[in-house]
Amino acid sequence: MKNVIEVNNLRKEFKAYSSRTGLKGAFRDLLTRNYKVVPAVNDINFSVKKGEMVGYIGENGAGKSTTIKMLTGILTPTSGEISVNGMNPHKEREKFVQTIGVVFGQRSQLWWDIAVQESFRLLKKVYKVSDADYNSHMNHVIHTLDIEPLLDKPVRKLSLGQRMRCELAAALIHNPPLLFLDEPTIGLDVLVKLKIRDFLKEINEKYQTTILLTTHDLTDIEALCERVIMLDEGKVIYDGALKSLQEKWGEGKELQFQFLEPVEMTAVQNLTSGIPVKWDLNKKEQIFTATLEDNDELISQIIAKVVAEFKIKDIKINETSTEEIIRNIYEKGAV
Amino acid sequence: MDKYLEMIRIRFLMMLAYRTNYYTGILIYSINIGAYYFLWSAIYGTKEQIVGLSVTQMTTYVAVSWMARAFYFNNLDREMALEIMEGKVAVELIRPYNYLGMKVMQGLGEGIFRLFFFSAPGLIIVYFVFPVEFTWDLSVWGLFGLSILLSFFINTELNLLTGITTFFLYNNAGLIRAKRVVIDLFSGLLLPISFFPGWAQDVMKFLPFQGISYFPSMIVTKGFSHPQAIDAITQQFVWVILLFFPIQLLWSLAKKQLIIQGG
Numbered sequence: 001m002k003n004v005i006e007v008n009n010l011r012k013e014f015k016a017y018s019s020r021t022g023l024k025g026a027f028r029d030l031l032t033r034n035y036k037v038v039p040a041v042n043d044i045n046f047s048v049k050k051g052e053m054v055g056y057i058g059e060n061g062a063g064k065s066t067t068i069k070m071l072t073g074i075l076t077p078t079s080g081e082i083s084v085n086g087m088n089p090h091k092e093r094e095k096f097v098q099t100i101g102v103v104f105g106q107r108s109q110l111w112w113d114i115a116v117q118e119s120f121r122l123l124k125k126v127y128k129v130s131d132a133d134y135n136s137h138m139n140h141v142i143h144t145l146d147i148e149p150l151l152d153k154p155v156r157k158l159s160l161g162q163r164m165r166c167e168l169a170a171a172l173i174h175n176p177p178l179l180f181l182d183e184p185t186i187g188l189d190v191l192v193k194l195k196i197r198d199f200l201k202e203i204n205e206k207y208q209t210t211i212l213l214t215t216h217d218l219t220d221i222e223a224l225c226e227r228v229i230m231l232d233e234g235k236v237i238y239d240g241a242l243k244s245l246q247e248k249w250g251e252g253k254e255l256q257f258q259f260l261e262p263v264e265m266t267a268v269q270n271l272t273s274g275i276p277v278k279w280d281l282n283k284k285e286q287i288f289t290a291t292l293e294d295n296d297e298l299i300s301q302i303i304a305k306v307v308a309e310f311k312i313k314d315i316k317i318n319e320t321s322t323e324e325i326i327r328n329i330y331e332k333g334a335v
Numbered sequence: 336m337d338k339y340l341e342m343i344r345i346r347f348l349m350m351l352a353y354r355t356n357y358y359t360g361i362l363i364y365s366i367n368i369g370a371y372y373f374l375w376s377a378i379y380g381t382k383e384q385i386v387g388l389s390v391t392q393m394t395t396y397v398a399v400s401w402m403a404r405a406f407y408f409n410n411l412d413r414e415m416a417l418e419i420m421e422g423k424v425a426v427e428l429i430r431p432y433n434y435l436g437m438k439v440m441q442g443l444g445e446g447i448f449r450l451f452f453f454s455a456p457g458l459i460i461v462y463f464v465f466p467v468e469f470t471w472d473l474s475v476w477g478l479f480g481l482s483i484l485l486s487f488f489i490n491t492e493l494n495l496l497t498g499i500t501t502f503f504l505y506n507n508a509g510l511i512r513a514k515r516v517v518i519d520l521f522s523g524l525l526l527p528i529s530f531f532p533g534w535a536q537d538v539m540k541f542l543p544f545q546g547i548s549y550f551p552s553m554i555v556t557k558g559f560s561h562p563q564a565i566d567a568i569t570q571q572f573v574w575v576i577l578l579f580f581p582i583q584l585l586w587s588l589a590k591k592q593l594i595i596q597g598g
Contacts, residue, residue: 073429074429094432097428107423122338
């Protein structure tokens, strides 16, 4: 299948100015300023196929938004090549943006003071959508996102969740084959999140819409994306299936115990001294956590020993969560 | 083209969304015209004419230039500066239209709204309150219409230029304010250009500002003869075209070094 997005050695540098100290320094700053060239995106390569849903993740300031802005033609790359939908986003901006939809979670693309439907009407004209296409497509979108009652309200009177649903609908007016979502679920409650996820899945299946998603909410990624691209300090540190990331990093299991009576840490450690296990104690809630490899035999042994010795209030067996995996990777800065 | 017309409609809706602004605008303009009327009648005293303008012509000049200002004036520079500073320009750039073209259309929408719902009723009130004299010669009004349209374009182009500098300066509130004062003074809004000293008038001839207010007001007060009016409109037209080039140049530079502020 054809690649919708192709990125080769993409690089974006910013000048970071720094002020000199003191009054003398301030006067010197008037004439010449110190600056460092900082690469926000550092020679990255990746490609995305049609119909894929890709999670683009990384810490704050890793370069996610900068990449999205280059892919959508807003920023000019310092060097490297981008081809999206077969076009160079920056060079043919007006023609190119006709083929994409973008949602910036932190910025509104609707007009603040006027009713939502007026914004839609303007966007319909801007994207040159015919009445027939608009009606058949948007009626469905409006229905699924449940925004019908909001259409005649000015945007400034909508709640964040209501607004985000309208933003998503606005980005889909021209039914683009490629959708960029930059933190679309930021600050939303669980119900709205679920609604948005279901909707994204649906359009992905129905129209084979390619979706590139950045988010800090890893449950979004788990629910939607099979593939993740992970960025750290402007470099791609992982590009592949979410599953293999989980398998590779999430091998261990976690056993959580809460006891009825106060228990010493050393007592627990002594009890399981022969077994390769690491104990942690959450002092505040008195939760003992045993981390060990994913081996049924070992797990049964530990449970058997602990249960035989102490009175149990609660036991949990957890797999390492994606969040933890990602946190580990962020902390190490490599996969 | 459809989308640009739709933008004018949206701007109408936005103007209507803030009615208080609209009413206070009318009040401020009436106060301004009144203040200038009393100022000028004091200056004229018993004199019949100053620099070829009678007191009635002067009052008409003031009234017309303020009403024309309602049409050509807009805050596009401030809006652009705000959009750039807050990073909203990112959203504008993901839409399939020309950002500057859309800005001009927003300004035009605002101008047309004010012309019909603000200047026109305002002029009727002024006509009954102050001793102004309007010509009933339709060709003069035709020339005036053409002239204020060109004023709009000159003023808007200057606004765009000021607005684009935000891309390089990040904060240009001072520049915007300076531009506004310069335009009010040198465009002939506060004082007709013919009142300036001779050397200043010569300098003015090489600047675009008098095309913003002085020319249309002189046309409608009949301070200009017909050939003079045609000449003035031609000059305005030349400025509209000349100012187009630095805008394109700055804009292409700005896009290359654009930084979206705030994530």
